[in-house]
Amino acid sequence: MAELPSTARVVIIGGGAVGVSSLYHLAKSGWTDCVLLEKNELTSGSTWHAAGNVPTFSSSWSLMNMQRYSTELYRRLATEVDYPMNYHVTGSLRLAHSKERMQEFQRAKGMGRYQGMDIDVIGTDEIRRRYPFIETHDLKGALYDPSDGDIDPAQLTQALAKGARDMGAKIIRFCPVISVRRDKDEWVVSTEKGDIRCEKVVNAAGYRAAEVGKMFGRDVPMMVMSHQYILFDEIPELAAWSREAGQKLPLLRDVDTSYYLRQEKNGMNLGPYERNCRAHWATPDDQMPADFSFQLYPDDLERLEWYLDDAVRRVPILGTAGLSKIINGPIPYAPDGNPLIGPMPGVPNAFEACVFTFGIAQAGGAGKVLAEWVTRGETEWDMWSCDPRRFTSFASATDYAVAKGMEVYGHEYAIHFPRHAWPAARNRKLSPIHDRIAALGAQFNAYNGWERATWYAQPGDDTSEASTQTFARSGPWEKRIREECLAVRDAAGILDLPGFSRFNLDGPGAAAWLETQVTGTVPKVGRIGLCYFADDHGRIVSEMSVVRHSDDLMTLITAAVAQWHDFEWLKAHMPAGATFELIDRTEEYSTQILAGPNSRKILVEVCEADLAAPWLTHQETTIAGRWAKLVRVSFAGELGWEIHTKVADTATVFDALWAAGQKHGLKPFGMFALDALRLEKGYRAWKGDLSTDYTILQGGLGRFVKWDKADFRGKTALLNEKQQGTKKRFVTLVIDTPGECDAPYMSTLWHNGTIVGETTSGGWGHRVDKSIALGMLRTDLAVPGVTIEVEIFGERFSATVQEDKPLWDPENERLRS
Template sequence: MADLPNKAKVVVIGGGVVGASCLYHLAKKGWSDCVLLEKNELTAGSTWHAAGNVPSFSTSWAIMNMQRYSIDLYARLGEEVDYPMNYHQTGSIRLAHSKERMQEFERAKGWGKNQGMDLEILSVEEIKERYPFIETHDLEGALYDPNDGDIDPAQITQALAKGARDMGAKVIRFCPATGVSQDGEGWIVHTDKGDIACDYVVNSAGYYAQRVGEWFKPYGGRTVPMMVMSHQYVLTEEIPEIEAWSKANGCKKLPLLRDVDVSYYFRQEKHGFNIGPYEPNCKAEWAESGEAIPEDFSFQLWSDDLDRIGDIVADSMERVPLAATAGISQIINGPIPYAPDGMPLIGPMPGVKNAFECCVFTFGIAQGGGAGKVLAEWVIDGGTEWDMWAVDPRRYTDYTDHDYCVAKGMEVYGHEYAMHFPHHEWPAGRDKKLSPVHEKVKALGGQMGAYNGWERANWFAKPGDDTSEEATQTWNRNGPWAVRVKEECEAVRDACGVLDLPGFTRLRVSGAGADEWLRGFVTGGLPKVGRMNLVYVADDRGRILTEFSCIRLEEDSFVLITAATAQWHDGELVRNALPEGLECCETTTERDALLVAGPQSREVLSGLTDADLSLPWLSHQHCTVAGQKAFLIRVSFTGELGWEVHAENEAIPAIYDALLEAGAKPFGMYALNALRIEKGYRAWKGDLSTDYSMLEGGLERFVTFDKPQEFPGKAALLAERQQGRKKAFVQLIVDAGEADAPYMAPIWHEGQIVGEVTSGTWGYRVNASVALAMVRAELAVPGTELEVEIYGERCRAVVQPDAPMWDPENERLWA
């Protein structure tokens, strides 16, 4: 056993497959002076009892990237590190009972194709050909993944650990970490065997990640948003027919089955079966008030609870009747950690410098390989190859209390294979953050959605509208919301609309030298006093980190406004870069905003305010509205004449009521999304992400190359400008059917994938299906005909001119 060193570059806490992968990838990138600490033996936590399935399928683009990488890594790792592994790439068949499920599979097939994978759609007859023991009478079809399969979790963990050791990293077993202390910019990790100083710490402690996370709270950290589920799977006795089939087929294993509409996986295990249900009647462990995880729950399981999963197991045996001929040999019941959305936490630890999280993995075996790659990039490079916001720990903020995490974790587990329809809102864990007019908005018919915990109206229903959860479970645009969203867009187009928008992230930066610092922080120029503009921050590669509305109050006083979901991401981005002597004050929760937009918005406001409504586009002023102190900004994300009204929370109800009484019509987030896409306005972490550079994103006008300040990404962008961008932002009109182009829908040209959709919807002002997209640069020419793949159907699309599709001269906006 290796001795505990006094110092290391990185200390990884936790010796499951994910921790081992972190160590391996850190060493692979050249940081061999790294140490992994494990309180027991490697794999002692969830890795030990994991089923070991390794799919590529995901409903998240980022997760699919990670899982694809894991599959590629595992296929070569045994030979690379000289460690034998049982890795069976059997392929998998994911069954569909409905048209909607087949649409989901078509979308996944397109994603896979764009990532270089060969996923296939199977007919019912083809399912039977590949799996002779299955009943198919009630199926619509299936998705086939040739690279799916299963791997021995212990072997892959040991192989990663061996590979890391061979490159010089250390694995210290039976050495529990007991706490941390900050040491300047670095850390001291305390253990029963002594202390180890390091530059960086990684929390990869599995279902102990929340306990480890508490050590960092004195240094600015927060409670890790997670809970633990009890997950069971059933192993049958061996079946002669399976053994005979395997021998007759060169000792192959049957493809892995997943009946996602019933909610289980079904895998050949030796010559029997492994049946893994995700039951709605699920159970959270260690979740009651005051109930604590045991000090050491290594290599332990709970007693089985077959009653909870019996119906699903019985259904699986009807699907494959051969399984019913065998008895049950064992039931595994062990802990699996869950984040509120079922996806892991990988990236910077919120609020804590030089500390990272790579934990809370529901599917740690499938994602472990890719997770180690992503974590190593975060630590060493300060950013990742792929945009990984979907798993960034900062996507959660202060609303993720214990009750929320338990409620959402159980909801996700009980709907593990559920389809994530674009207009469906999950009901658990709601009403965490409410605007001052929340009850008024609901009384007006507001159908709410959660945005960084803030409740906002997605659309406004009228009496008789179907607002049931079932009504939203469609990929198509024409649900019960469609006619109302059309009316809301038309109200903004023809009259005046008002949208309550709580949760804007507001960062006030001030102090002597704020102007000079900010010029070196953003890619472009700054507004004059009394004005505002958009500014962007790039990373060292010139890729898009974030977008701010920059409001200049005084010579050295600015307010940076950004998306609600970006609160912790952008707050850290600013605070970590801020030099000594400057101050950053956040007023996100103390204020609310109302968007007032439409050709009659000046008329509506004129009777309520003492503001000068003749001030031009991108101006701002302090004023009163409805007798309340307010801050008025002449800007509109709708593309119509409009203002944002910002005010203290207690002032908002009077202002909102006055606007409604003056004739403003309430509108919601669905309408706002349609309106902004028609104008070509980008949204953060959809159209604006680190997958694209500033130049690829069509944002060169926001880059000032000749300013004296050396802003991040300047050198990379200069080189890209000289060499030419690889991709380009375009606006498309799509000949879509009943569904609009979803996020990351593949774009085809002459039989090849040439790009992807970043936003898509129906444009009610232009009366067409519209999309924002990234395509190969040479195709970004107005009039170019492309094809957008929408749930398996390739639809003609035409590249539009660079000007907005709606009001291309901005005459309405600047009126």
């Protein structure tokens, strides 16, 4: 057994498939001085009892990328590291019972084809041809994925381990980690076999990740579910079919019923995700034992009976088989079901690669992504879907993590509809005027835990959760969103916007430093400006509004969900010994947006500010005796102001605005209306239109680049791209003859039968009465008037490239009025 070295460049804690894949990919990157520590034997956590399914399907572009990479790696891994593995590429069928499920499959097909995968949507005749034992009378069709299959988790882990060792990396088994500490800007990891000093540490501890996280002072947002699958004895008809066909059946997933059914040798393996699920180790009376290696929970078959009965009706030969064994083991869940891969929030040179619900399918891609984070500080694909910083402190509360984990597990295969709000563990962060806007009919969704109104229902409107189970534009909200948008256009609207992330940058040299971090210019004192942050490759990292109060005091305002991400980006690039400081003041303030041609008339009645001050200025005033900051900017694209107040004063200010606004047609509007309004102006949304998948120039943000600045982050890369020309470019598209659905994120763009780009967001613009899509298009086609096709849930719609100016108020006359 290998001895514990005294030093290493990176230490990985946890020896499951993900931890070992991380070690393997670090070694492939040339970082061979890395050590993995495992408290027991490799695979002893969740890996050893995992079913080993390897799907590529996902409704997330980044997760699909990661899983696709896994399948590609696993196909070549045995040869690459000279270690035999049982990897069966059988293909899979995902069954659809509804039109909406077929739409989801068509979207996944489009994304998969874009990524080079031969995914297809098939009818019932083709289902029966590929799976002769199935009943199809109540099905609409299925998604067929030829790359799906199953792999032996232990063999996969050992193959990755052999590959890592052969390149010089070390694995120390039976070496529990006791503690970690910082010493002289390094980590000291203490184990039962001694200490090891290193530059960087990775928490890959699986379902024990929260325990390891506490060693760093980090509360990992996670919980542990009990997941069972059932193994069945050999079925003679299946054995005969396999001998004749020379293959296994495709892996079957009845996603609307919520289980998978896989051929296991000549028997079956049934794995339900049951609604009546069970969390473990979540209460003071049910604590995680000191060691649960290679252990299982007691069988709990009663929870699975309904799913077993349904599976037997779907595949009747299953009913002839005897039950062989039940596997019931722990699987970790984050509050949204996605893993945690990336920088550990608030902890220097520490990373997470943990809380994997589908660890075997994602291990290969996760190792690649984690190695990129560690060795380069960035990833090839934008991986916000898995970034640990997407959750802030509220998500680590045990009751929140448990409730959301159980919700995700019980709806593991659920369709994610654009207007649907998941109900569990809500009302974590409430606006000071939450009750007031709820009384006005507000329907809510959570943004970084903050409850924001999405739309305002009127008496008689259907606000049931069932009403949101659609991709269609129409629904009880459609009429209301239109009314809200037109109120903003014709009179005035007010939007409650709690949770804006805001940081104060204060101290000598602050402005000079910020100039080196943004592509454009820091606004002058008394002004507000939109600033873009690029990485060293010129890719879009973030967009922040900079409110400059004095020479070296600025407030940086960014998206609610970007709070930890953007704060850490700024903090990480501040110089050592900086004479200025960065302070997170998000919790101290709230914001309301007042927009529309009558907004000035309303403000005149409640304050004595200079309301003739031009666009992109800011000033302090008092409203109803309370301090307020008026910022003349409007994401809604109309004359308007952001009104920033202390949290304690927000209700008083709102009441004054609301009372004054009634004779001026003031109406409340929500986030859905704001999204429609910003699309008409071509304003970008973070981690949709703005992500590291695109450069500043591809994003159409060249006007925010000050080329004659001495230097700024990403300048060299952007100059090179400017000289060589961009391969794709941001465009606004109008769907010529819209269907019932608008274009979702990552809808494929076609021209003459060739894929030429993708959408980054889409929706209906009620002021222009058009279906709009923002996207990235091959540069030679990004010309006004060019016709392309947008694939929306499998159907292609003609669309026209628009001028490089807003569809609504193209000269910004209304904004400046």
